Amino acid sequence: MEVTSRVLDPAKQARLLTALYIAQEQYGYLTPDSLKRVAERLDLPDAVVYGTASFYTLFRTRPVGHYVIQVCTGLSCYLAGGAERLVEYLERKLNVNAGDTTSDGLFTLQTVQCLAACGNAPAMRVNDELYDDLTIEKVDMLIDQLRERAERWMALRES
Amino acid sequence: MDGFERVLTRNVGIPNSETIAVYLDRGGYTALRKALQMSPDELIGMVKDSGLRGRGGAGFPAGLKWGFMPKGTMTKYMCVNTDEGEPGTFKDRLLVEHDPHSIIEGVIIAAYAVGASRAFVYIRGEFFLGVKRWIKAIDNAYAHGFLGKDILGSGFDLDVSVHRGAGAYICGEETALINSLEGKRGEPRIKPPYPAQTGFWNQPTLVHNVETLANIPHIVNRGSSWFKSIGTEQSTGPKLFSISGHVRRPGNYELPLGTPLSSIIYDCAEGMRGDRPLKAVIPGGASTPMLLADQVDIPMDFESLIQAGSMLGTGAIMVLEEGTCMIEVARRLMSFFAHESCGKCTPCRVGTLRLEEILARIVEGEGNPADIGLMEGICTGIDGNTLCPMGDAAVNPIRSSLQHFRDEYEYHIEHKQCKEA
Numbered sequence: 001m002e003v004t005s006r007v008l009d010p011a012k013q014a015r016l017l018t019a020l021y022i023a024q025e026q027y028g029y030l031t032p033d034s035l036k037r038v039a040e041r042l043d044l045p046d047a048v049v050y051g052t053a054s055f056y057t058l059f060r061t062r063p064v065g066h067y068v069i070q071v072c073t074g075l076s077c078y079l080a081g082g083a084e085r086l087v088e089y090l091e092r093k094l095n096v097n098a099g100d101t102t103s104d105g106l107f108t109l110q111t112v113q114c115l116a117a118c119g120n121a122p123a124m125r126v127n128d129e130l131y132d133d134l135t136i137e138k139v140d141m142l143i144d145q146l147r148e149r150a151e152r153w154m155a156l157r158e159s
Numbered sequence: 160m161d162g163f164e165r166v167l168t169r170n171v172g173i174p175n176s177e178t179i180a181v182y183l184d185r186g187g188y189t190a191l192r193k194a195l196q197m198s199p200d201e202l203i204g205m206v207k208d209s210g211l212r213g214r215g216g217a218g219f220p221a222g223l224k225w226g227f228m229p230k231g232t233m234t235k236y237m238c239v240n241t242d243e244g245e246p247g248t249f250k251d252r253l254l255v256e257h258d259p260h261s262i263i264e265g266v267i268i269a270a271y272a273v274g275a276s277r278a279f280v281y282i283r284g285e286f287f288l289g290v291k292r293w294i295k296a297i298d299n300a301y302a303h304g305f306l307g308k309d310i311l312g313s314g315f316d317l318d319v320s321v322h323r324g325a326g327a328y329i330c331g332e333e334t335a336l337i338n339s340l341e342g343k344r345g346e347p348r349i350k351p352p353y354p355a356q357t358g359f360w361n362q363p364t365l366v367h368n369v370e371t372l373a374n375i376p377h378i379v380n381r382g383s384s385w386f387k388s389i390g391t392e393q394s395t396g397p398k399l400f401s402i403s404g405h406v407r408r409p410g411n412y413e414l415p416l417g418t419p420l421s422s423i424i425y426d427c428a429e430g431m432r433g434d435r436p437l438k439a440v441i442p443g444g445a446s447t448p449m450l451l452a453d454q455v456d457i458p459m460d461f462e463s464l465i466q467a468g469s470m471l472g473t474g475a476i477m478v479l480e481e482g483t484c485m486i487e488v489a490r491r492l493m494s495f496f497a498h499e500s501c502g503k504c505t506p507c508r509v510g511t512l513r514l515e516e517i518l519a520r521i522v523e524g525e526g527n528p529a530d531i532g533l534m535e536g537i538c539t540g541i542d543g544n545t546l547c548p549m550g551d552a553a554v555n556p557i558r559s560s561l562q563h564f565r566d567e568y569e570y571h572i573e574h575k576q577c578k579e580a
Binding site for chain 1 (some may be wrong): 186193243244245246248249251252267283284285286287288322323324325326327330339340341343344345346351360402404405410411441445475477478479484487491492494495498499501569575
């Protein structure tokens with residue numbers, strides 16, 4: 001069997017993280033197919049592309065909901081005394097365990113470590129947006145708004 | 160602090176402070192004009208003389224770093240570290256969101272001094288607003304001729320672009336950052352060689368934290384003597400302190416280095432938020448050893464904290480009140496390190512995970528008396544045995560908590576519940 005080693009093009013490899021972000025936007029996560037296409041376009045081995053994608057927590061290789069909620073459970077958010085209650089509240093309200101996606105595919109609930117918002121703890125991110133100084137009431141309103149927005153959008157798409 | 164003039168945050172709070180119009184209006188980019196009239200060696204000398212030390216955690220003298228960059232015409236790069244992720248730290252986000260041009264001005268001056276023609280801003284993937292602000296600020300700097308070819312007629316060229324990280328604390332370590340920028344897994348490299356010799360694409364690379372860079376225009380404008388008049392002899396200049404935890408007014412406060420910790424807690428943050436007294440303080444971010452209540456008069460500078468057995472780190476102060484379970488605190492910090500260990504070095508990869516497991520079982524009332532010794536042994540196994548400082552960082556908080564609050568650990572293990580409950 002012939003063994004060949006591939007020389008990677010550094011300029012192409014340097015585009016890998018950006019390419020993965022673009023690919024992820026298509027389906028909300030990196031499908032096996034999109035990983036393959038990234039590898040082809042950048043002339044990189046599949047293993048290098050997958051190995052890099054799996055290193056970073058913001059790249060997902062499993063489907064997620066329309067909204068990804070990331071509640072910070074870092075030390076400052078814990079000390080501020082709200083992070084735990086928020087996670088429990090969201091688990092009940094959305095009827096989902098942290099780490100999972102609601103059955104309607106709308107929300108994925110995750111816990112994360114530190115969002116650099118310790119001065120306004122507790123904090124969370126919904127997709128790319130940061131929300132801080134959170135209370136149960138604020139979160140409640142936000143979830144209802146997001147749900148309404150998604151339902152309107154889906155109705156629009158069907159009509 | 161009475162009489163202290165805010166330098167780094169002087170534009171924070173002014174409407175539209177992130178725009179180039181406001182920055183120019185407030186005297187922005189005058190330091191750049193001045194710097195381009197100076198020789199690179201003069202600038203390096205000036206920054207060396209100012210005593211400015213890195214604000215990203217390690218506190219390495221900035222002027223020395225500049226001096227390590229080789230002279231000559233080879234391609235040189237610069238990286239702007241905006242990968243703020245140390246729990247408790249939220250100062251860089253403030254600067255990027257509210258005053259990105261002060262950083263860009265620092266970048267251009269530093270690049271000119273070391274002869275870098277290309278700078279990469281590496282920003283934490285979670286900082287969406289920060290990414291937007293960075294990109295807009297860079298576009299506007301190009302439009303005004305502060306970036307690109309022949310900057311302000313000086314003949315100096317510099318291009319800057321923004322790169323998003325993707326959720327890895329380790330990429331705040333300079334060689335991991337460079338690997339990530341190259342499109343690779345963000346694993347640290349063996350040092351030496353240091354980035355100043357072999358960095359991005361194996362070329363000489365200068366890596367700086369954004370707060371460090373934001374100091375540069377002020378040093379150029381007002382001179383190194385002015386800079387040295389702020390702070391202490393070995394820790395010069397202003398510093399952003401992020402304070403959080405059990406205080407009334409958490410937030411970012413800019414103060415001279417050497418300001419007493421008690422003054423930051425009681426004057427700036429208005430003291431403890433409830434009736435309980437202070438129990439312990441983490442003075443410089445999650446990776447720094449804890450201080451006890453009787454140590455709060457300590458001056459917040461590099462040398463005083465080393466002397467007290469801790470570190471200034473990023474200047475992120477986390478305040479804990481009486482009644483806080485120290486094992487739970489240690490467990491949270493360890494969860495962070497276990498999650499963020501890049502996996503390259505076995506002691507850190509396996510050690511942080513085992514420590515997290517042991518701490519979790521103690522918290523849940525399932526600890527056993529041998530656990531304390533076991534944890535100490537694991538700490539010894541990690542400390543000094545990893546390629547990058549993250550191994551030591553992970554060990555710091557738990558070691559200091561075992562040292563100061565050993566009785567709580569013993570009580571927790573014996574009584575299967577918290578002493579503080």
